[in-house]
Amino acid sequence: MFVSLQFKLELRKEDREKLIQLMRKQSSAIRVAYNMLKELEKEKAKNPHAQIYHRLRQLFPELPTKYIDSAIYKAKQYPTDKPVVFGGKRLFEKLCKNHLTGKLRETLKKRWRELRQGILVSIGSKSDKGNRLLRFEDLNGQLHLRITTGNREFIYAKVLREPSNSKDKWITFMAMLLESWQTKNYFPYTVELKLRDGEVYGNVSF
Template sequence: MFVSLQFKLELKKEDKEKLIKLIRKQSSAIRVAYNMLKELEKEKTKNPHAQIYHRLRQLFPELPTKYIDSAIYKAKQYPTDKPVVFGSKGLFEKLCKNHLSGKAREKLKKQWRELRQGTLIGIGSKHRTAQGNLLLRFMELDGKLHLRISTGNREFIYAKVLREPSNSKDKWITFMAMLLESWQTKNYFPYTVELKLRDGEVYGNVSF
């Protein structure tokens, strides 16, 4: 069974600024990975992952290596047989038409920039040391659910997770039960977390 659930994060101002910088770096890495993937497919290159990984390590030396692997994973989800506009083709076309001005145009530009530069993804892992997700890990802190966000060099941001079950059948209840059991038994399960910027706030999606 594959389940995908949404949630929102609450962060301190300084932590949000750090997170946004990290989000923008990985978003750039995703775009570079995608463009390289298209070119390497044309050349029918064997093992393109290794070449893309090496190049991203050169371009983004400050980005933790697991974020680079996750960026390549995300890039592979986009079609390579047709043009892809990062940031929404519809918003891009509206901006190009130049019929808006002032606050309306700035709002549209902000939306486009958030979509283009607003993705951070951490792929789930079965490995015991990853505890479900090495980069973006759910954990309990002061009796509340938090997301531990790795920023590299063994440094982390702890963001409070804002999510309540909408009804008794909400799969969030199942996810919470699975998390609690994994913490108690040390028998972890992989879950992938993707964060998105929207209207200046950080939202998340967890898939398991």
Template structure:
């Protein structure tokens, strides 16, 4: 299954300026590639890609070659049987109206320029650790996008994205990222950035694998229980006949002091460790039913408990666990917390 997910970037002012300049250069390359593609198709030229690539290399010698290839890829997405107005036809037509003046006209002009000049796309590949020029990386426990600006120079942008619900494919993407970092078995993803109202937004496109379930309850389960006081995980290995084979606890108290992004990263690592244990034992995973997890409520007399539940969300962790299990082919069994 091929999916595309949206996110937002947070950059330092000087890094944003560098990125916008890079966007301008590649956006120009996309427009030139498109116009050349139209002309070469009319002439029925063989291998137009090579000619376009050679011309863009001449015009943009400081643009990394992968950005050149990606510009041609983007140009091929536009129809060549009719003219394309880069920046948007409707906006362009509005700007052509003489009655528009002042702030209204300036606002439309800014919006049109952003759409026309504010694009950066990079096609990924497995051999380039997912994506050579725009690569997701962990930086101090937080997800960042490393953007190549040229001459082996990079800028790092903080990725702002939270899963909207337990079905959000962003959970799967994060599970796949961490798996690739740990195993060095990378997957390709394409990143496209857009400038809008002075902010940088992005989309990442990738294919979600659908492995068959290999590790089932036929061989027993690894039962995982979340506990809030003291905050920890209780892990019990149970045979297929219900016999307790081993038991251990993992303290989660150290997670409480981290920022949300750092906490998320460490939870992903923990989820992978638990699934690796299930695979090692050739067993399924049993967890509490997400819909029946209790929450602390104001007025219940359990202030300390509510504070812990606020700092660590068991449901969000179990959502991560389910996504990693899906990717690793491990059966997940949800049972009543009681």
């Protein structure tokens, strides 16, 4: 079974700024990884993942290693046989038009930057209590997402999500989380965060 669910995060102002900086770094790493993938495919290089990983570690030494692996994973989701415009081709084309000015142009530019720079993804792992870097935890009876920002540095964001109906898979996910916390028998789930209209939204897949 593969399920993907959406949610929203609530953060303190200072934590939100830390998260946005982290998103920018990994988004840059994703773009570098994608460009390297294209070049290494042309060269028919052996073990491209290792080469890309080594290069990203050099360029982004402050990023936890799991974010590096996850950046490569995300880069592999884009097609390499045709041009990719990070931030969206349509938005980019609109921004290139000279007649756009003022508030409309600034709105489009902000949206393009969010799409281009506002991504943070972490691949799940059973051995890491479900997810090492973006992990759901219970704090005082409320669901939070623990976000790793550095070496043993974390911020916590409140998860805003309620089941829409009795068949909502979120109920299943919460039951699985609760059982894993109680039994210590964890399951992997992948989390991807995105910036949209100044708010942080998430997607969990398991």
